[in-house]
Amino acid sequence: MTFTVVDLETTGIASDASAITEIGAVKVRGGEILGEFSTLVNPGEPISPRISAMTGITDAMVADAPPIAAVLPSFLEFAAGSTWVAHNAPFDVGFLRAACESAGQPWPRPAVVDTVVLARRLLDRSEVPNRRLGTLARHFGAAVTPNHRALDDAKATVDVLHALLERLGGHYVVTDVDLAEFQRAIPAEEQRRKRHLAEGLPQAPGVYIFRDAADKPLYIGTSVNIAGRVRGYFTGSEKRTRMRHMLRLAERVETIECAHRVEAQVRELRLISGTKPPFNRKSKYPERLSWLRLTNEAFPRLSVVRTPPEAGAHWLGPFTSRRLAEETRDAVLEAVPIRQCTTKLSVRSTSPACALAELGCLAPCQHRVDVDEYGEVVARLGTAIAGDPSTVVAALQSRIGDLAARERFESAAELRRALRTFLHTVTRTQRLRAFIDAGELVAAERAPHGGWDVAVIRHGQLAAADTTPARTNPMQAIQALRSSAATIPATDAQLAGVRAAEAELLLSWLERPEVRLVHADVGWSMPTRSAGSYHALLDRLRDADVAAGVARY
Structure with a gap:
């Protein structure tokens, strides 16, 4: 498909009482940019200081710009034959339609894709707090940051569109017809027509699997009463658009009876990670988790890896993102002077030193410490991970106090959050390790x-x-x-x-x-001085982050 991604800047929010000041558009097909369109527009009315402050567009900038009647033919020619895309499409398309009517220009009746609607269908609050263009651009790593200028905002929307299209494949959206259908709200009547799928199901705890016409799993859930839970999907109480789209594709419901709720939850986890149904969101990609582990070499370092740790290794995790793993690693490196470089070091010959050798690193690359001396430092870290983390906690608290005393409050806050991440992760890791070892x-x-x-x-x-x-x-x-x-x-x-x-x-x-x-078998216990003994400190750190508006864990 060919998409024309368009964004407008205007003098207000109502198309019948405001005018366009700028049009920016990008034409794309198959992920490649075919062309760009950008022009200022003379709105024929003053631009308010509030709008100028937000967009940077002033009366002087548009004084010599063409009016919308002169711009429209060029834009419509640029966008001809394509599907229009906009973020909050009713706003941009509404202004363009009003402009066509005002200028006596025939309205082309284009197919329209709204990235706000797609984001609402495909993302939930656990991923992004809202569906604003700036939020989505950050979440998907857009190359251009939205700045209330039409062309830049259109370029950011292109990256958001491509990221959303990648997700649509997992929802069986592969054609323009599928895309239009996916944006449409599913009527309640269509939802109720499939109530027969809930007939004859067991009133017992277990797992239910919605399957499509090709018998592929769409969604996996669990309940203490399978029949009652599945019936709920076909009533007015089911408001989630994502689930309504799933029901449109569903052709049958498979059930697995379980002894009780806990067995059902475990089976659900295993099935989701194994089959990755498109309408499930949690627990679907365990292979994307990150871990921190000490490398197995003469001079170990703390490495972020995707490979789960083996028995006997020192490890921390799992982390839901690489960023959290790196934050924890940085916090540890503030307290324990193990090397940060990734060079493979030899015990026989030295290696070239990097800048860190002059900034407090033990520089094993230059053999300033031998294997045994470096091993003592690594052992302290091993103790902090597997037992008493006091050496790391005390060092970080001292560093936070020093930064605050020098009024470097932002750096102190960042380190405080890193300490919280470290304590939370070590507590979680020690609980898991003790549980598995039991x-x-x-x-x-x-x-x-x-x-x-x-x-x-x-x-x-x-x-x-x-x-x-x-x-x-x-x-x-x-x-x-x-x-x-x-x-x-x-x-x-x-x-x-x-x-x-x-x-x-x-x-x-x-x-x-x-x-x-x-x-x-052998008892189930934790060391007295394990990370769990710092629960009061962890609560204070969590309260400080909540007060600062930092949402984590």
């Missing part, structure tokens, strides 16, 4: 209708699940469940992303007060 754990919770919901957990992974009968001694059934549970050897306790999500889900269930621990 071997076999058996836990139970009272079932809603009597009996017990039982889970056998081995190395942080669900190995078996069942519900024992009511009014009977559960121990015999629990022993039989342990005997038939899946074998998960300790050597397989590698924290792939899906494993980390599953371990955290099981941890949150185990820590509920109504859940009872029935059996533990």
Whole structure:
């Protein structure tokens, strides 16, 4: 398809009471720019100081510019035969249509794509706080920053459009007809017509999978009552546009009954990460998580990696983004002087020194420290990661105090946020490590209708699940469940992303007060001076970030 991405600057917001001051447009096809159109327009009326302050366009700048009646034929020729794209399209298209009517110019009735509508369909609040052009341009890494000038804003919209089109492929939008349909609100009648998909489903806990005509999974969910939950998708209570589009494609619902809610949640996690349904958003890409780990070499460094850590390694994570991993690494490097360079160093010969050698680095590249001396520094970091993080915390707090005393408050705030990220991550990592190292754990919770919901957990992974009968001694059934549970050897306790999500889900269930621990192989514990002992400091850091308007975790 050929798109003409257009943006206008105007003297106001109402097309019947304001006029155009600038038009900017970019024509693109297949990701390539075919041409650009840019011109100032004399609005025939004064530009208010407020508008001039926002756009930078003044009366003097447009005094010699052509009127809109002279500009329109050139723009319409430029955009002829293409689909028009705008961010908040009713505004820009509305002004252009009003201008055509005023100038006696025939309206071309173009197909229109609104990137605001696409963003609402494809992005939720967990990704972006709003759908403003500036927010989306930052989120997608647009090459041009929007600045309320027409051509620059159009260029930024091009990058936003391409990023949104990439996501549309996962929603089966591959033609212009699909694109027009995707933007259309799904009528409630069409939603209700598929209520038959909810017929005959079990009223039991489990997982439900919406599938399309080709039997591909569209969406995976979980409920303690599958039939009741799926029926809810075909009523007026389902307002999410994304789910309505999913229902338009759905042809059948597959179900997997589970013993109880926890087993259903675990199965859901595993299925989502394995099949990546287009309408699921969370837990779909565990391979995109990042980790911090010490490299295995004579002079180790702290590296950001996508490969999950193996047993015996010192690691931190997982992180939902590389940026958070890098922030944590920078915080650690403020406190522990391990090297930052990526050069592979030899214990026999020296390597060229970089600028960091003069800025406090131990410079193992120049053999200013030997392997044993450097190993002592690395051991301190290993202790901070696996046990007591006090050396890192004390060093960072001292540095924050020093920056504040010198009135470098912005730098102090950045380091404070880095300390919070470090403490949060170390606490999370230590909980996961202790949970996985605990071997076999058996836990139970009272079932809603009597009996017990039982889970056998081995190395942080669900190995078996069942519900024992009511009014009977559960121990015999629990022993039989342990005997038939899946074998998960300790050597397989590698924290792939899906494993980390599953371990955290099981941890949150185990820590509920109504859940009872029935059996533990080797005990489940944390060191007294672990990162969890800093929970009061972590709360204060979180409160400081909330007060400063920094949203994290």
